[in-house]
Structure formats: structure tokens, C-alpha cells
Amino acid sequence: xxxxxxxxxxxxxxxxxSALSIRGLAKSFGGKPAVxxxxxxxxTGSFYGLVGPNGAGKTTTLSMATGLLRxxxxxxxxxxxxxxQDPLGAKRLMGxxxxxxxxxxxxxxxxxxxxxxxxxxxxxxTVAARTRDLLEAFDLTADARTLVVDYSAGMTKxxxxxxxxxxxxxxxxxxxxxxxxxxxxxxxxxxxxxDYVHSGGTVIVSSHxxxxxxxxxxxxxxxxxxxxxxxxTVDEVRGESTLEDxxxxxxxxxxxxxxxxxxxx
Amino acid sequence: xxxxxxxxxxxxxxxxxxxSVGQLVGLIIGSLYGLGLLFLAVLGLxxxxxxxxxxxxxxxVLGGSALLAGWAFxxxxxxxxxxxxxxxxxALYPIPLSRLLVGQxxxxxxGVPGACTAVALAATVVTWAxxxxxxxxxxxxxxxxLGLCVVVSRLVASAVTDLAxxxxxxxGSRMIMMVPIVLLGPIVGLAIRGMETNxxxxxxxxQVLAWTPLGAALAVPGAVAEGHLLEAFAKLLxxxxxxxxxxxxxxxxxxxxxxxxxxxxxxxxxxxRRGLGPFGWMPASPAGAVAARALIYWxxxxxxxxxxxxxxxxxxILFFSSAQQHQSDVxxxxxxxxxxxxxxxxxxxxxxxxxxxxxxxxxxxxxxxDRWGRxxxxxxxxxxxxxxxxxxxxxxxxxxxxxxxxxxxxxxxxLSGSGLASVVSSRFTVTVPLxxxxxxxxxxxxxxxxxxxxxxGLLTLGLLVLPEIVxxxxxxxxxxxxxxxxxxxxxxxxxxxLFVLGITLGGIWLDRRGPEVYASLxxxx
Numbered sequence: 177x178x179x180x181x182x183x184x185x186x187x188x189x190x191x192x193x194s195a196l197s198i199r200g201l202a203k204s205f206g207g208k209p210a211v212x213x214x215x216x217x218x219x220t221g222s223f224y225g226l227v228g229p230n231g232a233g234k235t236t237t238l239s240m241a242t243g244l245l246r247x248x249x250x251x252x253x254x255x256x257x258x259x260x261q262d263p264l265g266a267k268r269l270m271g272x273x274x275x276x277x278x279x280x281x282x283x284x285x286x287x288x289x290x291x292x293x294x295x296x297x298x299x300x301x302t303v304a305a306r307t308r309d310l311l312e313a314f315d316l317t318a319d320a321r322t323l324v325v326d327y328s329a330g331m332t333k334x335x336x337x338x339x340x341x342x343x344x345x346x347x348x349x350x351x352x353x354x355x356x357x358x359x360x361x362x363x364x365x366x367x368x369x370x371d372y373v374h375s376g377g378t379v380i381v382s383s384h385x386x387x388x389x390x391x392x393x394x395x396x397x398x399x400x401x402x403x404x405x406x407x408x409t410v411d412e413v414r415g416e417s418t419l420e421d422x423x424x425x426x427x428x429x430x431x432x433x434x435x436x437x438x439x440x441x
Numbered sequence: 442x443x444x445x446x447x448x449x450x451x452x453x454x455x456x457x458x459x460x461s462v463g464q465l466v467g468l469i470i471g472s473l474y475g476l477g478l479l480f481l482a483v484l485g486l487x488x489x490x491x492x493x494x495x496x497x498x499x500x501x502v503l504g505g506s507a508l509l510a511g512w513a514f515x516x517x518x519x520x521x522x523x524x525x526x527x528x529x530x531x532a533l534y535p536i537p538l539s540r541l542l543v544g545q546x547x548x549x550x551x552g553v554p555g556a557c558t559a560v561a562l563a564a565t566v567v568t569w570a571x572x573x574x575x576x577x578x579x580x581x582x583x584x585x586x587l588g589l590c591v592v593v594s595r596l597v598a599s600a601v602t603d604l605a606x607x608x609x610x611x612x613g614s615r616m617i618m619m620v621p622i623v624l625l626g627p628i629v630g631l632a633i634r635g636m637e638t639n640x641x642x643x644x645x646x647x648q649v650l651a652w653t654p655l656g657a658a659l660a661v662p663g664a665v666a667e668g669h670l671l672e673a674f675a676k677l678l679x680x681x682x683x684x685x686x687x688x689x690x691x692x693x694x695x696x697x698x699x700x701x702x703x704x705x706x707x708x709x710x711x712x713x714r715r716g717l718g719p720f721g722w723m724p725a726s727p728a729g730a731v732a733a734r735a736l737i738y739w740x741x742x743x744x745x746x747x748x749x750x751x752x753x754x755x756x757x758i759l760f761f762s763s764a765q766q767h768q769s770d771v772x773x774x775x776x777x778x779x780x781x782x783x784x785x786x787x788x789x790x791x792x793x794x795x796x797x798x799x800x801x802x803x804x805x806x807x808x809x810x811d812r813w814g815r816x817x818x819x820x821x822x823x824x825x826x827x828x829x830x831x832x833x834x835x836x837x838x839x840x841x842x843x844x845x846x847x848x849x850x851x852x853x854x855x856l857s858g859s860g861l862a863s864v865v866s867s868r869f870t871v872t873v874p875l876x877x878x879x880x881x882x883x884x885x886x887x888x889x890x891x892x893x894x895x896x897x898g899l900l901t902l903g904l905l906v907l908p909e910i911v912x913x914x915x916x917x918x919x920x921x922x923x924x925x926x927x928x929x930x931x932x933x934x935x936x937x938x939l940f941v942l943g944i945t946l947g948g949i950w951l952d953r954r955g956p957e958v959y960a961s962l963x964x965x966x
Binding site for chain 1: 730959
């Protein structure tokens with residue numbers, strides 16, 4: 177991987193090999209800045225981790241990069257297409273798993289994937305074949321006709337991920353894909369994503385499980401309080417220490433809690 | 442604990458107001474309306490102090506019974522249960538049930554209706570401040586009545602929520618149970634109309650009510666004032682016993698709500714019965730997919746069904762009200778009114794999606810496809826339904842000559858209304874119960890915008906179907922069938938044109954403002 181993946185100055189050119197280029201994205205809610213000028217370069221074919229503490233602006237950044245939330249400033253390009261100038265063109269290339277949103281959960285799992293496929297304009301035969309494959313890959317075939325509302329949390333994540341894959345996107349933007357997923361399903365999801373990256377796709381995931389990011393991703397960016405603290409390959413960012421230690425050091429958390437002496441039984 | 446719950450309710454109220462100016466305006470309007478009614482009631486009750494006990498008693502009993510009935514039916518009819526202190530939310534805290542009960546009851550009084558009721562009931566004490574014994578009876582009676590109002594409304598609310606969220610009743614069967622409740626209005630109206638001409642009937646009704654839980658509490662001081670002490674004691678027993686029974690039933694419901702949080706009882710037995718459903722036969726395009734999804738939701742999501750329960754009952758209700766007033770022309774409006782209710786239900790469609798709408802946004806669905814799909818799903822059943830309902834009054838009355846005119850109006854309202862609703866729902870989101878919540882839950886939020894959107898929509902629709910209205914009026918006035926056929930033609934042609942215009946306009950708007958619509962859905966869900 178020779179492509180640059182460092183924090184880039186605003187206004188720098190867009191490298192041709194980038195799956196996602198973010199330049200100076202900013203968003204405030206009610207006067208409070210949630211994201212304060214983040215620029216990122218996600219190389220094509222990378223498995224990119226976006227880490228940060230709760231409230232760091234990960235979800236806001238990804239929402240702006242995927243066309244869900246209009247930024248106050250800045251641009252986002254997906255494979256060279258501006259998300260906010262040509263939203264339909266950019267969305268065709270992207271598979272998105274937003275965090276904390278509802279699904280159309282009165283549909284069965286099979287219907288939900290079919291729905292996503294048809295919304296993307298695929299024809300009926302393609303949708304039917306891909307739905308079958310996705311249900312198979314995510315081990316959901318037995319529950320294909322159960323309503324999504326009756327799924328467990330892990331199954332719900334998997335069906336949402338399956339729905340975001342149905343149009344064969346070239347870039348996957350996944351917000352907290354492993355939250356409340358059991359280890360077996362997590363391994364299942366990881367295998368599918370790794371496979372996808374090996375076949376030339378690009379994945380960007382947000383997470384605050386450092387261990388997972390260190391094992392799974394090849395690139396990582398650390399954000400906190402709406403700003404980018406570090407970005408690069410995982411090895412560059414973590415240096416000699418583990419990613420978790422480096423992260424705590426960067427974000428500046430405080431050490432073992434001395435204050436809760438009454439909690440020691 | 443009790444103080445905590447009351448503080449919590451007040452803090453929730455204040456924070457809600459801080460968050461939106463609209464809600465503040467709503468509260469002020471509600472307060473002014475309540476204050477006006479309250480002023481009249483209090484004034485009347487004080488003046489009754491001067492009247493003979495035999496005259497005052499039936500009036501107080503009738504008013505009190507109506508008040509209690511109002512509290513009991515408000516959770517159902519106003520389609521809003523104030524669940525800010527939803528018992529399920531306290532399930533995790535170690536709070537003794539009895540304290541939670543008292544706290545919830547007292548918190549129920551906080552708010553405009555509760556405060557007004559408390560003041561009005563306090564005024565009955567003035568009515569009965571005739572001698573020490575009657576005065577004391579007045580205080581006891583008013584306190585019991587206030588307790589009954591709060592406890593009964595809470596009991597009904599939790600029963601309704603229970604019913605609406607339990608899985609068994611979700612799909613369809615619950616709607617049938619709603620029929621008698623919807624019809625209650627016309628039946629009560631018919632009864633009252635018969636009564637009000639007859640003072641003697643009023644008096645005997647009051648006498649009966651005084652022996653029922655509805656009126657017993659407020660009948661106690663009257664009986665004391667007239668010197669029937671034994672009778673007063675019996676009525677006191679009835680009132681106290683009904684309060685005790687209602688409180689007991691409510692505490693059971695509350696205890697159950699604490700251990701079985703609503704809506705999470707899963708069945709899982711449905712597996713294997715459904716295939717792709719409408720996705721199999723709707724056109725394989727984005728618009729067709731949206732239509733298929735919307736159709737599934739019309740059937741499977743109780744929030745949609747609840748909005749439609751009233752539609753088949755429109756002719757029945759209008760038949761009753763026109764029978765009372767000897768104006769059978771109101772009955773003829775069944776078709777247009779049902780068409781309006783059907784068309785307008787599209788206006789809340791996007792709001793019902795809640796954040797699931799993100800799928801449309803990330804999939805890059807064109808606004809026009811979104812609008813077409815939703816409207817198509819509605820029209821597949823709304824067109825036949827509107828036509829059948831429009832036929833009913835003519836089949837009953839046999840005035841077939843006016844059919845084309847009213848049919849034209851009904852179709853015009855349905856088509857123009859669907860077009861208008863497609864524009865409205867692409868611009869405004871309204872506060873609705875979230876997916877999976879009880880259709881009767883009144884969500885906190887911007888009730889005033891919801892109200893303004895409704896009124897504005899109604900007025901605009903009135904303008905859009907003005908040609909049809911004029912032609913119907915001409916047809917009725919002159920008796921010329923030609924005007925009727927013209928109305929039918931205009932209804933279909935102009936209606937279709939406005940429908941397509943609405944879809945196109947709404948689609949353009951949605952394309953431009955999709956993220957903003959989504960942002961407002963995120964805020965309310």
C-alpha cells in the first residue's frame with residue numbers, strides 16, 4: 177500500500193486511488209461543533225478503522241460522508257464522485273450501515289433485502305439470487321421469513337449489513353457493525369468483510385473496540401472531540417505500543433479510578 | 442419518592458417547553474381554553490350555593506358524571522395517553538409499588554386537565570357549604586371524585602396500551618374491538634338529544650347516576666343536605682368501593698407492566714408462512730418496491746390500521762347524525778369524507794417510517810419514486826373503498842340522481858388529497874407514535890406544528906376541490922343531472938392532474954430536502 181493515508185490539508189488534490197476522500201467536513205448542532213474540520217483519505221482496497229470515544233463525532237462524520245447529513249462545510253468524494261453534488265451517483269457506489277437507525281422491521285428478513293435491492297434499481301432475478309446468497313452467507317436462511325422485529329440484536333445487525341451489500345457496492349461504510357453482536361456472528365461478519373476487501377472492495381468501519389480494529393483493519397484514524405488526532409496504517413499509528421494504549425494516550429483518558437474507594441467490597 | 446415523581450413530571454414539562462416554542466404555544470392555548478371552561482364551571486357552582494339542594498344536586502351529579510366519563514374515555518377517544526411517566530420506565534428501580542402508585546396518581550393531576558378538574562371539584566365544596574355536616578360531606582365527595590377521575594383514566598390508559606401492544610391483538614383483530622368505541626359518540630349523541638328536550642328525564646337520569654360509581658361521590662353532599670343521611674352513607678360506600686376497586690385493578694395492571702415491558706413479547710411462530718408478499722407481484726422498480734413495502738405496512742403495522750378504522754364507519758356515523766337533524770344531505774357526504782380520511786393518511790407516511798427512512802436515502806431513491814410508491818399503495822385499496830362508501834348512502838336513500846355529483850366529489854377529494862398529502866409529507870414531519878409503540882400513545886413533541894399542518898392541509902384541499910364543490914351545489918340546487926356528470930368528469934380529470942402534480946412537486950422537494958427530512962425524523966425518534 178503506497179498510497180498516502182495521512183491527515184491531508186484542506187484544498188489538497190484528490191488522489192486518484194482513493195475510495196473515500198473527506199476534506200474539511202464540519203457540522204455544528206445548536207452552536208456546539210460536533211465535527212470540526214476532519215479530512216481523511218481512505219485508499220481503495222483498504223480496511224479502514226475509524227476509532228474514537230463516545231461522542232467523538234464518528235457517526236456525524238460518516239453520516240456526512242454518506243449523504244445522510246448535510247455538512248456545514250467541507251466535501252466528501254466517493255471514488256471521485258462528490259456525495260453532495262451528485263448524491264445518486266455516489267450512493268450507487270456505496271453500501272451504508274448507519275448506527276442506531278430503525279429498519280423496516282415489519283418486513284421479513286428476505287423481504288428487507290429484496291426491498292433494498294429493488295430500491296437500488298436491480299431487476300427481480302438479480303435481487304432474488306443475491307438475496308438467497310446473502311441469507312446463506314450470513315447464516316440467516318432459517319429465519320428468512322421471520323419478521324425482522326422478532327430478530328435478536330445480532331441478527332438485526334447482520335440483516336442490515338446484508339441489505340447494504342445487495343447492490344454490490346465498491347465502498348462499504350459501516351457504523352459500529354459489531355455492536356451487540358455475539359462472537360460467532362462477529363467472526364461471520366469479519367470473514368465476509370475480509371473476503372470483500374481481498375476481492376478489491378474498500379471497507380470503513382467505526383468502532384471503539386480497539387482490539388478488534390487492531391486485528392482486523394490495516395488503516396486507522398483516531399478522532400476525538402470532532403477532530404482528527406492521528407491517521408495512517410495501523411502499525412504507523414500504534415508504533416511500539418498496542419493500539420488501545422496509544423488510543424488512550426492520544427485521547428487523554430485518566431488512569432485507574434482512585435475515587436471509587438467505597439466500591440471495593 | 443412521591444415528591445420525586447411529581448418533580449420529574451414538572452421537569453419533563455419544563456424541558457419539553459424549553460425545547461420547542463410550539464409546545465409552549467400549545468400549552469398556553471390549552472390553558473386558555475381550559476381556564477375559560479373552568480371559569481364558567483366555577484361561577485355556576487358558586488351560584489348553585491344559592492339554589493335549593495333539590496335543584497343543585499342533579500346538576501352537580503350530571504356534571505360530575507360527565508367529567509368522570511370524560512376522564513375515562515379521554516385515553517381512547519382523544520387518541521392520546523400521557524405516558525411521560527410510563528410505568529415500564531421505572532421497572533429497573535427498587536421502588537415499592539404502593540409509592541409508585543401514589544406518585545403516578547398525583548402526577549396525573551399535574552397538567553392542564555388535572556388542574557382544571559381539581560379546581561372545579563373544589564368549587565363543588567362551595568356549593569355544599571350550607572352547614573358543617575354538608576360541608577364535610579362536600580369535601581369528602583370532591584376528594585373521592587378527583588381520585589376516581591385520575592385512577593380510572595390511568596386504568597383505562599394502561600388497559601388500552603396493554604391491549605394495543607400485546608402481540609395477539611396487533612394484526613387486525615384489535616381493530617374490530619375499536620368499532621363499538623368509535624360508534625359510542627353517535628349513540629351517546631342520540632341519547633343526549635333525546636334527553637335535553639325533557640327536564641324530567643334529566644332529573645331521573647341524575648337519580649340513576651347518583652347510585653352508580655359515576656355520580657355517587659358527588660351525590661353524597663346533596664343527600665346530606667336534604668337530610669337523607671342513610672342514603673348519603675350508602676352512596677359514600679359506593680363511591681369509596683369503586684375507587685378501591687379501580688385502584689386495585691390499576692395496581693395490578695401497573696405491577697404487570699413492571700415485570701412485562703410492553704411490545705417485547707415475541708411470537709416467532711409466523712416463520713415459514715410468508716413469501717415475498719407484494720414484492721412478488723408489484724413492478725420490480727424502486728416505485729413498485731416502495732408500494733409493496735407500504736402495502737405490507739398498511740396491513741401489518743397497527744398504527745396505519747388505527748387511522749383507517751373510522752373509514753368504513755363514516756356512513757354509519759353520518760347516518761345517525763343526519764337522522765337526528767333531518768338533514769339527509771349530510772349522509773350523502775359519506776363518500777367525500779371517507780375519501781378525505783383515506784387520502785390524508787398519506788401525510789403521516791414518512792413520519793411513520795421514522796429513521797428507517799435512512800434506507801431510502803442511502804439507496805438513493807428518487808423522490809418521485811418514493812412518492813409514487815406510497816401513493817400507489819394507498820390508491821390500490823382507497824379507490825375501491827371510496828367508491829363503495831360513496832355508493833352506500835344512495836343505495837339506502839334511493840336518490841340515485843345525485844350519485845354522479847357526489848361520486849365526482851369523492852374521487853376528486855381522494856385524488857387531489859393524495860397529491861396534496863404527497864407534497865405535505867415531503868416537507869413536514871409530524872409527531873406520531875414510533876414503530877412498535879402503541880398507536881394510542883401520544884408522543885411528546887411538536888403538537889402545534891402537527892395541528893397547523895392538518896388545518897392548513899384541509900383548507901388547501903378545500904380550494905383544490907372547489908370546482909367539484911360548486912358543481913355538486915349546482916346539481917343539488919337545480920336538480921339538473923348534467924351538473925352531476927360534469928362533477929364526475931372534473932373530479933376524475935382535475936383530480937388526476939393534481940395528483941400527478943403533487944407527486945412530481947413532492948418528489949422534487951424530497952430530492953432537494955431528503956437529508957433535512959431525515960434529520961427531523963432523527964430528532965423525533
